[in-house]
Each structure stands twice: as C-alpha cells, then as structure tokens.
Amino acid sequence: MQDYTHLHRVDNNGFSSEVRMDKKRSFDEFAEAYDAWFFDNMNLLNSEVNLVAYFMKDAGDSFSVGCGSGLFESILKRDFNISIQYGLEPSDGMAEIARKRGIRVDVTTAEDADLGEEQYDTILFNGTPSYINDLQSVFHKAYTALRKKGKIVVIDVPKESSYATMYNLAKSLETWEHPLLEGVHPRDPYPIEFVKVANWRTTAEKVEMLKTAGFQDFDYAQTLTKHPLYSNNMEEQPIPGFDCGDYVAICAFKK
Numbered sequence: 001m002q003d004y005t006h007l008h009r010v011d012n013n014g015f016s017s018e019v020r021m022d023k024k025r026s027f028d029e030f031a032e033a034y035d036a037w038f039f040d041n042m043n044l045l046n047s048e049v050n051l052v053a054y055f056m057k058d059a060g061d062s063f064s065v066g067c068g069s070g071l072f073e074s075i076l077k078r079d080f081n082i083s084i085q086y087g088l089e090p091s092d093g094m095a096e097i098a099r100k101r102g103i104r105v106d107v108t109t110a111e112d113a114d115l116g117e118e119q120y121d122t123i124l125f126n127g128t129p130s131y132i133n134d135l136q137s138v139f140h141k142a143y144t145a146l147r148k149k150g151k152i153v154v155i156d157v158p159k160e161s162s163y164a165t166m167y168n169l170a171k172s173l174e175t176w177e178h179p180l181l182e183g184v185h186p187r188d189p190y191p192i193e194f195v196k197v198a199n200w201r202t203t204a205e206k207v208e209m210l211k212t213a214g215f216q217d218f219d220y221a222q223t224l225t226k227h228p229l230y231s232n233n234m235e236e237q238p239i240p241g242f243d244c245g246d247y248v249a250i251c252a253f254k255k
Contacts, residue, residue: 033191034094035069040126042190043099044224045095047236048072048155048247051223052126053080055153055251056236063087063145065110065138066128070098077102084124088113115145122188129156129206139213142158146254152215155249159200163228163246186228203242206250215252222248 002166004240038045052072055224056062056225061081065072068171076082088106106113110132115123123142125132132138142152157163170176174196193227221238222245224231231246244249 034194035071037188037191038071039187041232042233043076045071046234047223047231048127049075049079050236051221051238051247052076052124052155053082053184053248054221055151055219055249056080056082056084056122056124059084059117059124062122062124063115063120064103064124064126065142066090066125066131067098067105068101068127070101070103070105070245072126073098073103074101086120110141112242113141114119115141117144118150119145119146120150121128121147121186122153125152125154125156127156128152133199135206136209136212139209139215142213143213143254148254150250150254152210152253153248153249153251154206154210156206157200157246158242158248159202159205161246161248163224163231164200166228167198167200171195171198181233184229186232188232203248203250210250210252214255216255217253219251220249221245222249 051074052161053076056076062084064073064084064087067089073084076084084103086104087098087109088108089098090107090109092107095107098105110128111134123146129135132241146152155168167190169186170181170189170192173180174192176185176192220242221240222242223236223238224246225236225239225244226233228246238243238249
C-alpha cells in the first residue's frame with residue numbers, strides 16, 4: 001500500500017502527494033456511491049460495458065488497471081463470457097468490493113505497481129487514465145508486462161468531449177449546484193467527489209503517450225454519442241472512431 005503520510009511531498013511529476021491522498025480518500029469514502037451511481041444510470045452503464053467488451057473479446061490472460069469495485073468486470077463475465085481475474089486498485093474500499101466479485105486485487109497505485117514482464121495478453125484501463133498522474137510511465141510498464149502481440153485497451157472520457165467540458169466546469173465550481181450548470185447536467189450527475197480529483201486528457205495526448213511507449217496498430221471505438229443530458233435515455237452500441245463519443249476506447253498492440 002502506498003504511503004500517504006507525507007501529505008505535502010511532491011513527486012517527480014510535480015503532483016503533490018496530498019492530491020494523491022485526496023483521490024484515495026474520495027474512492028474509499030464513496031465506494032458504494034460509485035456502484036449506486038451506475039445502477040441509477042443503467043443505460044449509460046450498459047453503453048460503456050458494450051464499449052469495453054468491443055475490444056476485450058479473445059483477451060486471454062487479462063489485467064485491469066484500476067478495477068474499482070469490479071462492477072464492469074463482473075458484468076463482462078456474466079453477459080459476455082469475458083473473464084478478467086486480476087487487477088489493481090488504490091482504494092481499499094473499492095478493492096474489498098472487487099474481491100467479493102471474484103477478482104484478485106492488489107491494493108496499490110498504477111505508478112507503484114509491479115506488473116512484471118510478459119505476464120498478460122491484454123491490459124485494460126477502463127475509465128482510469130484520468131486518475132493516473134504519471135500515465136506515460138504506466139504505459140511503459142504496461143508495454144513491458146504484455147506478451148508479444150499483446151494488446152492494451154485504454155478507455156476514458158476524452159478532454160475534448162462534452163462530458164469532460166461539463167466535468168471541468170463542475171470541478172472549477174466545486175459543485176453541480178450552480179446556475180451555469182442548471183439544465184445541463186444529467187439528473188444523476190457523476191459524484192462531485194470523483195470529478196474533483198480527475199484530470200482528463202485528450203485522445204491525441206493518450207495516443208501520443210502510447211506511441212512513445214512503443215505501441216502500434218491503433219484502432220478506436222466510441223459510445224455515449226448523445227448530449228450528457230440525454231445519454232441515459234437509451235443503451236448504445238459502440239461505433240468506430242473517436243470523433244463524436246464521450247467515452248472513447250483506444251486499442252493498440254505490442255510489437
């Protein structure tokens with residue numbers, strides 16, 4: 001488990017360990033709220049699960065970086081016969097729930113984890129890049145941990161999307177209850193505690209990091225193509241590309 005005692009220490013990437021502790025504390029305290037939010041937004045959840053499944057077919061030995069409560073992994077196994085047995089998760093509260101769902105979880109951060117060498121066929125980052133400070137070093141680590149011709153699947157809300165624009169506004173205002181957001185956000189917006197500790201990146205930024213790590217043969221898919229206010233009205237199936245979805249998957253391969 002990472003040491004969070006030195007609250008004002010700054011790491012090599014310029015991130016205060018106080019920020020890293022805030023992330024852990026948010027997910028520890030609101031672990032159950034995380035699942036509850038998705039269960040209140042089932043069409044959105046199913047749309048996102050469909051996108052994860054799109055690139056996780058024939059995944060082989062898989063590892064989930066930031067598996068959270070294991071909610072997505074459990075649905076993938078139940079509905080798509082996609083089994084992800086291993087993962088890491090910084091939050092004790094989240095990890096405890098994931099273990100109850102049958103995932104072997106190491107409680108650590110992606111930056112601190114030892115993923116080994118040529119251990120996995122697929123490594124999944126589902127909704128986690130925005131919570132990883134040193135994403136570049138983690139992508140290098142994932143490349144090393146993949147077997148030859150293994151694949152990485154990186155899924156997140158792109159910074160250029162309408163969701164991220166809305167989230168960044170709520171983050172700067174530190175609340176959903178503001179006139180600028182009235183009539184804009186969904187009935188059940190993403191918990192502000194999670195929004196405050198996120199750092200969304202553009203699709204282009206993540207692709208460049210993946211290329212720097214050595215990945216190639218890129219493919220893309222997307223979902224949540226409606227305005228956030230309406231994205232829970234119906235379940236969506238993934239479509240190719242990255243230019244109109246608020247949840248975008250990048251798939252790339254080790255040489």
